[in-house]
Amino acid sequence: MTMTTTLPVLKKQENYLETERARFLKICSEFIDNAVLNMPQYEGRPRFNLNDIFKSLLILSLNGLSYRRVQSDLLLAKSLGVISSIPKRSTLSKYMNDKTLTKKLSKLIQISAMPFLNQENTLAIDSTWFGLKMYVGGYSNKPKSNPSAPSLTKTKKLHIGCLTNSKIIAYAIPTHGTQHDCPMFNEIVSNVCKNGFLIEKCLADAGYLSKDNYSLCQELGIKEVFIDFKSNITGKHPKSKAWSDAFHLYKNEEEIWHESYRYRVLVESVFSVMKKKLTNWLRTKTDTAKDNEMLLKSLCYNLTVIGRYSN
Secondary structure: OOOOOOOOOOOOOOOOOOOHHHHHHHHHHHHHHHOOOOOOOOOOOOOOOHHHHHHHHHHHHHHOOOOOOOHHHHHHHHHOOOOOOOOOHHHHHHHHOOHHHHHHHHHHHHHHOHHHHHHOOEEEEEEEEEEOOOOOOOOOOOOOOOOOOOOHHHEEEEEEEEEOOOOEEEEEEEEEOOOOOOOHHHHHHHHHHHOOOOOOEEEEOHHHOOHHHHHHHHHOOOOEEEEOOOOOOOOOOOOOHHHHHHHHHHHHOHHHHHHHHHHHHHHHHHHHHHHHHHOOEOOOOOHHHHHHHHHHHHHHHHHHHHHHHOO
């Protein structure tokens, strides 16, 4: 699997929302085929075509339906030549519970952001919860005002790095609902920069606040860092110039701080779109399958973004 662009970035197409679902099968097929997922097999029982597995799982994720209810969509995909054969439910379940699928999906999400490599310089980082049951929604800090909201132990969490111009997900990490945001910052930012994105500005809420994270951004050459400060921060003993400069803006140049920091909310719109299009709860049962389901949602979302710019 190579880290290459799969589609040229073009001018945003008109009426892309009206043709989004019809365009998805074409984009999905081209993207998966260009990613070269299938590896040669030299022994053992012949494996199911891995490209067809990924395409089928993406169609499942896009529709948010059970395997039985999505059969007609898979039949349509086969008739259009998108997939060569329809995997059995047991085959899809086997792959959904495979931890190696998690790594491959993570790589595919990174590849899907590559067409925007030269058009992005701002990274917004945040996380969201997915309920483990239908109708429970996300996590609420005020359970009394929303009794139906589940506790953290009844959710899974998705951490993403979002590029603000295209609103495409450049990196995604699935975790348990109780995982704190701050430790995820290093992996997200480091990998986005490693993939070749020249990030000049990084935005994140106070959940990611730490002197180490500011130092990391300075080491990576990120010039403007806007990780929101908590009210009890004094600014003493800064570990890096990035921390000192950001704290000075936060305390003394409030308008300048908020003028840049306000774009962090763009990542919230990404989560909103994902949950409205692809459901805000998880259908699968095991931890590995739930992680893969969240990554599939992320990849599905990215492919719909690519569809806006492709012919």
